[in-house]
Amino acid sequence: KEGLILAALVMAVLVVGIWFIYSSVKKEVNLAQIKSEFISNVSHEIRTPLALISMYAETLEMGRVNSPEKAREYYQTINSESQRLNAMVDKILNFSRMEKGRYKFKTEVCNLYNICAEVLGNYQEHYNGADISFNADSLLPEILADKVSVSEALLNLIDNAVKYSRDNKKIEITTGHEDRMCFVEVKDNGIGISKKDQKHIFDRFYRVTRQNLANEVKGTGLGLSIVCETMKAHKGRVTVQSKPGAGSSFRLYFPVIRKSN
Numbered sequence: 576k577e578g579l580i581l582a583a584l585v586m587a588v589l590v591v592g593i594w595f596i597y598s599s600v601k602k603e604v605n606l607a608q609i610k611s612e613f614i615s616n617v618s619h620e621i622r623t624p625l626a627l628i629s630m631y632a633e634t635l636e637m638g639r640v641n642s643p644e645k646a647r648e649y650y651q652t653i654n655s656e657s658q659r660l661n662a663m664v665d666k667i668l669n670f671s672r673m674e675k676g677r678y679k680f681k682t683e684v685c686n687l688y689n690i691c692a693e694v695l696g697n698y699q700e701h702y703n704g705a706d707i708s709f710n711a712d713s714l715l716p717e718i719l720a721d722k723v724s725v726s727e728a729l730l731n732l733i734d735n736a737v738k739y740s741r742d743n744k745k746i747e748i749t750t751g752h753e754d755r756m757c758f759v760e761v762k763d764n765g766i767g768i769s770k771k772d773q774k775h776i777f778d779r780f781y782r783v784t785r786q787n788l789a790n791e792v793k794g795t796g797l798g799l800s801i802v803c804e805t806m807k808a809h810k811g812r813v814t815v816q817s818k819p820g821a822g823s824s825f826r827l828y829f830p831v832i833r834k835s836n
Protein backbone atom coordinates (compact mmCIF):
# COMPACT_ATOMS: atom_id res chain seq x y z
CA LYS A 576 0.00 0.00 0.00
CA GLU A 577 2.85 2.35 0.92
CA GLY A 578 4.45 1.59 -2.43
CA LEU A 579 1.26 2.68 -4.19
CA ILE A 580 1.10 5.95 -2.27
CA LEU A 581 4.76 6.61 -3.08
CA ALA A 582 4.17 5.85 -6.78
CA ALA A 583 1.14 8.21 -6.79
CA LEU A 584 3.23 10.93 -5.15
CA VAL A 585 6.05 10.50 -7.66
CA MET A 586 3.49 10.65 -10.49
CA ALA A 587 1.94 13.81 -9.07
CA VAL A 588 5.36 15.50 -8.76
CA LEU A 589 6.17 14.43 -12.31
CA VAL A 590 2.90 15.80 -13.70
CA VAL A 591 3.35 19.11 -11.88
CA GLY A 592 6.95 19.29 -13.11
CA ILE A 593 6.03 18.61 -16.73
CA TRP A 594 3.17 21.11 -16.56
CA PHE A 595 5.55 23.72 -15.07
CA ILE A 596 8.14 23.17 -17.83
CA TYR A 597 5.41 23.23 -20.51
CA SER A 598 3.91 26.50 -19.25
CA SER A 599 7.27 28.27 -18.93
CA VAL A 600 8.33 27.14 -22.42
CA LYS A 601 4.92 28.32 -23.75
CA LYS A 602 5.42 31.68 -22.03
CA GLU A 603 8.88 32.04 -23.61
CA VAL A 604 7.55 31.10 -27.05
CA ASN A 605 4.66 33.59 -26.68
CA LEU A 606 7.06 36.32 -25.57
CA ALA A 607 9.40 35.61 -28.48
CA GLN A 608 6.45 35.74 -30.87
CA ILE A 609 5.13 38.98 -29.39
CA LYS A 610 8.62 40.52 -29.62
CA SER A 611 9.07 39.52 -33.24
CA GLU A 612 5.60 40.89 -34.10
CA PHE A 613 6.56 44.15 -32.39
CA ILE A 614 9.75 44.43 -34.45
CA SER A 615 7.86 43.72 -37.65
CA ASN A 616 5.12 46.27 -36.70
CA VAL A 617 7.70 48.96 -35.94
CA SER A 618 9.60 48.22 -39.15
CA HIS A 619 6.40 48.64 -41.12
CA GLU A 620 5.64 51.89 -39.31
CA ILE A 621 9.12 53.21 -40.14
CA ARG A 622 9.22 52.04 -43.72
CA THR A 623 6.25 54.01 -45.08
CA PRO A 624 7.32 57.48 -43.91
CA LEU A 625 10.95 56.78 -44.80
CA ALA A 626 10.00 55.72 -48.33
CA LEU A 627 7.94 58.88 -48.80
CA ILE A 628 10.66 61.14 -47.42
CA SER A 629 13.39 59.69 -49.62
CA MET A 630 11.21 59.65 -52.73
CA TYR A 631 10.13 63.29 -52.34
CA ALA A 632 13.63 64.48 -51.37
CA GLU A 633 15.14 62.74 -54.39
CA THR A 634 12.54 64.21 -56.76
CA LEU A 635 13.16 67.71 -55.36
CA GLU A 636 16.94 67.27 -55.52
CA MET A 637 16.81 66.27 -59.18
CA GLY A 638 14.86 69.42 -59.98
CA ARG A 639 11.94 67.43 -61.29
CA VAL A 640 9.35 69.57 -59.52
CA ASN A 641 8.41 72.52 -61.68
CA SER A 642 5.68 74.37 -59.83
CA PRO A 643 6.42 76.06 -56.49
CA GLU A 644 3.03 74.77 -55.16
CA LYS A 645 4.01 71.19 -55.86
CA ALA A 646 7.43 71.78 -54.26
CA ARG A 647 5.73 73.19 -51.14
CA GLU A 648 3.48 70.15 -51.00
CA TYR A 649 6.52 67.86 -51.14
CA TYR A 650 8.34 69.79 -48.41
CA GLN A 651 5.21 69.66 -46.24
CA THR A 652 4.98 65.90 -46.65
CA ILE A 653 8.66 65.48 -45.80
CA ASN A 654 8.07 67.58 -42.70
CA SER A 655 4.92 65.79 -41.53
CA GLU A 656 6.36 62.33 -42.18
CA SER A 657 9.51 63.25 -40.21
CA GLN A 658 7.27 64.39 -37.36
CA ARG A 659 5.44 61.06 -37.51
CA LEU A 660 8.74 59.21 -37.23
CA ASN A 661 9.81 61.42 -34.36
CA ALA A 662 6.54 60.83 -32.51
CA MET A 663 6.94 57.09 -32.87
CA VAL A 664 10.50 57.10 -31.55
CA ASP A 665 9.34 59.29 -28.63
CA LYS A 666 6.57 56.80 -27.91
CA ILE A 667 8.99 53.88 -27.75
CA LEU A 668 11.53 55.77 -25.63
CA ASN A 669 8.87 57.07 -23.23
CA PHE A 670 7.45 53.61 -22.80
CA SER A 671 10.88 52.18 -22.07
CA ARG A 672 11.58 54.94 -19.49
CA MET A 673 8.18 54.49 -17.82
CA GLU A 674 8.58 50.75 -17.66
CA LYS A 675 11.99 51.06 -16.01
CA GLY A 676 10.65 53.71 -13.62
CA ARG A 677 13.03 56.27 -15.14
CA TYR A 678 10.43 58.63 -16.58
CA LYS A 679 10.40 61.90 -14.63
CA PHE A 680 6.76 62.74 -13.89
CA LYS A 681 6.61 66.43 -12.96
CA THR A 682 3.30 66.76 -11.19
CA GLU A 683 1.59 70.05 -10.45
CA VAL A 684 -1.89 71.17 -9.40
CA CYS A 685 -4.05 71.24 -12.54
CA ASN A 686 -7.55 71.16 -13.91
CA LEU A 687 -8.25 68.20 -16.18
CA TYR A 688 -10.60 70.32 -18.29
CA ASN A 689 -7.75 72.72 -19.13
CA ILE A 690 -5.43 69.89 -20.14
CA CYS A 691 -8.09 68.47 -22.51
CA ALA A 692 -8.93 71.89 -23.96
CA GLU A 693 -5.24 72.54 -24.65
CA VAL A 694 -4.70 69.16 -26.30
CA LEU A 695 -7.76 69.62 -28.52
CA GLY A 696 -6.81 73.21 -29.33
CA ASN A 697 -3.38 72.07 -30.47
CA TYR A 698 -4.34 68.93 -32.33
CA GLN A 699 -7.89 69.42 -33.67
CA GLU A 700 -6.70 70.17 -37.20
CA HIS A 701 -4.33 67.20 -37.10
CA TYR A 702 -7.46 65.02 -37.11
CA ASN A 703 -9.24 66.50 -40.08
CA GLY A 704 -11.83 64.09 -41.33
CA ALA A 705 -12.82 63.20 -37.78
CA ASP A 706 -15.72 64.90 -36.01
CA ILE A 707 -14.40 65.49 -32.50
CA SER A 708 -16.72 67.12 -29.97
CA PHE A 709 -15.71 68.33 -26.53
CA ASN A 710 -18.63 68.52 -24.07
CA ALA A 711 -16.93 69.07 -20.84
CA ASP A 712 -17.44 70.14 -17.28
CA SER A 713 -15.03 73.02 -16.68
CA LEU A 714 -15.80 73.21 -12.96
CA LEU A 715 -13.73 70.25 -11.97
CA PRO A 716 -11.93 69.73 -8.68
CA GLU A 717 -8.16 70.02 -8.93
CA ILE A 718 -5.85 67.09 -9.49
CA LEU A 719 -2.10 66.53 -9.28
CA ALA A 720 -0.83 65.70 -12.74
CA ASP A 721 2.13 65.72 -15.06
CA LYS A 722 0.65 67.70 -17.96
CA VAL A 723 3.00 66.29 -20.60
CA SER A 724 2.33 62.61 -19.95
CA VAL A 725 -1.41 63.11 -19.36
CA SER A 726 -1.69 64.99 -22.68
CA GLU A 727 0.24 62.14 -24.32
CA ALA A 728 -2.10 59.54 -22.80
CA LEU A 729 -5.14 61.48 -23.98
CA LEU A 730 -3.65 61.79 -27.47
CA ASN A 731 -3.09 58.02 -27.56
CA LEU A 732 -6.79 57.48 -26.82
CA ILE A 733 -7.89 60.01 -29.45
CA ASP A 734 -5.46 58.50 -31.99
CA ASN A 735 -6.94 55.06 -31.39
CA ALA A 736 -10.51 56.34 -31.55
CA VAL A 737 -9.76 57.82 -34.99
CA LYS A 738 -7.69 54.84 -36.17
CA TYR A 739 -10.21 52.17 -35.18
CA SER A 740 -13.30 53.89 -36.59
CA ARG A 741 -14.59 53.22 -40.05
CA ASP A 742 -16.50 55.94 -41.89
CA ASN A 743 -18.25 57.18 -38.77
CA LYS A 744 -15.42 59.08 -37.16
CA LYS A 745 -17.64 60.81 -34.59
CA ILE A 746 -15.67 61.07 -31.37
CA GLU A 747 -16.97 62.54 -28.14
CA ILE A 748 -14.69 63.78 -25.39
CA THR A 749 -16.19 64.57 -22.00
CA THR A 750 -14.88 65.34 -18.55
CA GLY A 751 -16.58 64.94 -15.21
CA HIS A 752 -16.12 63.84 -11.62
CA GLU A 753 -17.52 61.17 -9.34
CA ASP A 754 -16.47 59.62 -5.99
CA ARG A 755 -13.52 61.98 -5.44
CA MET A 756 -12.15 61.15 -8.90
CA CYS A 757 -12.02 63.34 -12.01
CA PHE A 758 -12.26 61.66 -15.35
CA VAL A 759 -11.90 62.29 -19.05
CA GLU A 760 -13.74 60.02 -21.46
CA VAL A 761 -12.98 59.37 -25.13
CA LYS A 762 -15.90 57.67 -26.87
CA ASP A 763 -15.96 56.46 -30.44
CA ASN A 764 -18.39 54.69 -32.75
CA GLY A 765 -15.72 52.45 -34.23
CA ILE A 766 -15.11 48.73 -34.59
CA GLY A 767 -15.20 47.97 -30.85
CA ILE A 768 -13.24 45.36 -28.88
CA SER A 769 -14.39 41.90 -27.79
CA LYS A 770 -14.53 41.03 -24.06
CA LYS A 771 -11.66 38.56 -24.56
CA ASP A 772 -9.39 41.18 -26.18
CA GLN A 773 -10.30 43.81 -23.59
CA LYS A 774 -8.31 41.74 -21.06
CA HIS A 775 -5.10 42.11 -23.11
CA ILE A 776 -5.17 45.48 -24.86
CA PHE A 777 -3.23 47.15 -22.02
CA ASP A 778 -0.42 44.57 -22.27
CA ARG A 779 2.74 45.84 -23.94
CA PHE A 780 3.03 45.12 -27.67
CA TYR A 781 -0.47 43.58 -27.75
CA ARG A 782 -2.44 44.20 -30.93
CA VAL A 783 -5.77 42.65 -31.75
CA THR A 784 -5.46 40.43 -34.79
CA ARG A 785 -8.64 40.15 -36.80
CA GLN A 786 -9.45 40.00 -40.44
CA ASN A 787 -10.74 43.54 -40.57
CA LEU A 788 -9.80 47.15 -40.04
CA ALA A 789 -7.52 46.49 -37.05
CA ASN A 790 -5.18 44.50 -39.28
CA GLU A 791 -4.87 47.22 -41.87
CA VAL A 792 -4.23 49.89 -39.24
CA LYS A 793 -0.60 50.35 -38.34
CA GLY A 794 0.57 50.46 -34.75
CA THR A 795 3.17 49.31 -32.26
CA GLY A 796 0.87 47.98 -29.54
CA LEU A 797 2.42 50.41 -27.06
CA GLY A 798 -0.18 53.22 -26.89
CA LEU A 799 -2.43 51.70 -24.23
CA SER A 800 0.52 50.36 -22.22
CA ILE A 801 1.82 53.94 -22.01
CA VAL A 802 -1.65 55.09 -20.91
CA CYS A 803 -1.63 52.38 -18.25
CA GLU A 804 1.84 53.30 -16.93
CA THR A 805 0.87 56.99 -16.85
CA MET A 806 -2.29 56.28 -14.87
CA LYS A 807 -0.36 54.09 -12.41
CA ALA A 808 2.08 56.94 -11.81
CA HIS A 809 -0.91 59.24 -11.10
CA LYS A 810 -2.51 56.73 -8.69
CA GLY A 811 -5.45 56.70 -11.06
CA ARG A 812 -6.84 54.11 -13.43
CA VAL A 813 -7.97 53.56 -17.00
CA THR A 814 -11.21 51.77 -17.83
CA VAL A 815 -12.72 50.51 -21.08
CA GLN A 816 -16.26 49.78 -22.15
CA SER A 817 -16.73 48.36 -25.58
CA LYS A 818 -18.82 46.15 -27.80
CA PRO A 819 -17.72 44.83 -31.18
CA GLY A 820 -19.38 46.86 -33.90
CA ALA A 821 -20.80 49.41 -31.46
CA GLY A 822 -17.73 51.44 -30.49
CA SER A 823 -15.58 51.91 -27.42
CA SER A 824 -15.22 54.36 -24.60
CA PHE A 825 -12.08 54.76 -22.53
CA ARG A 826 -11.91 56.70 -19.29
CA LEU A 827 -8.91 58.06 -17.42
CA TYR A 828 -9.62 58.56 -13.69
CA PHE A 829 -7.47 60.80 -11.48
CA PRO A 830 -7.78 61.19 -7.70
CA VAL A 831 -8.97 64.64 -6.63
CA ILE A 832 -6.62 66.54 -4.30
CA ARG A 833 -7.84 66.20 -0.74
CA LYS A 834 -8.15 69.53 1.00
CA SER A 835 -6.94 69.43 4.62
CA ASN A 836 -9.07 71.52 7.04
Ligand code: ADP
Nearest residue numbers: 735736739767776782783794795796797798799
Ligand atom coordinates in the same frame (compact mmCIF):
# COMPACT_ATOMS: atom_id res chain seq x y z
P1 ADP B 1 -1.77 50.09 -31.39
O1 ADP B 1 -2.92 51.01 -31.68
O2 ADP B 1 -0.45 50.67 -31.74
O3 ADP B 1 -1.98 48.71 -31.95
P2 ADP B 1 -2.54 50.24 -28.56
O4 ADP B 1 -1.79 49.78 -27.35
O5 ADP B 1 -2.88 51.70 -28.59
O6 ADP B 1 -1.66 49.82 -29.80
O7 ADP B 1 -3.88 49.41 -28.68
C1 ADP B 1 -3.84 47.99 -28.55
C2 ADP B 1 -4.98 47.35 -29.37
O8 ADP B 1 -6.24 47.70 -28.79
C3 ADP B 1 -5.05 47.86 -30.81
O9 ADP B 1 -4.23 47.08 -31.65
C4 ADP B 1 -6.53 47.73 -31.14
O10 ADP B 1 -6.81 46.47 -31.65
C5 ADP B 1 -7.23 47.87 -29.78
N1 ADP B 1 -7.85 49.22 -29.61
C6 ADP B 1 -7.34 50.26 -28.93
N2 ADP B 1 -8.18 51.32 -28.95
C7 ADP B 1 -9.24 50.93 -29.67
C8 ADP B 1 -10.48 51.57 -30.06
N3 ADP B 1 -10.76 52.82 -29.69
N4 ADP B 1 -11.35 50.85 -30.81
C9 ADP B 1 -11.08 49.57 -31.17
N5 ADP B 1 -9.94 48.91 -30.84
C10 ADP B 1 -9.04 49.58 -30.10
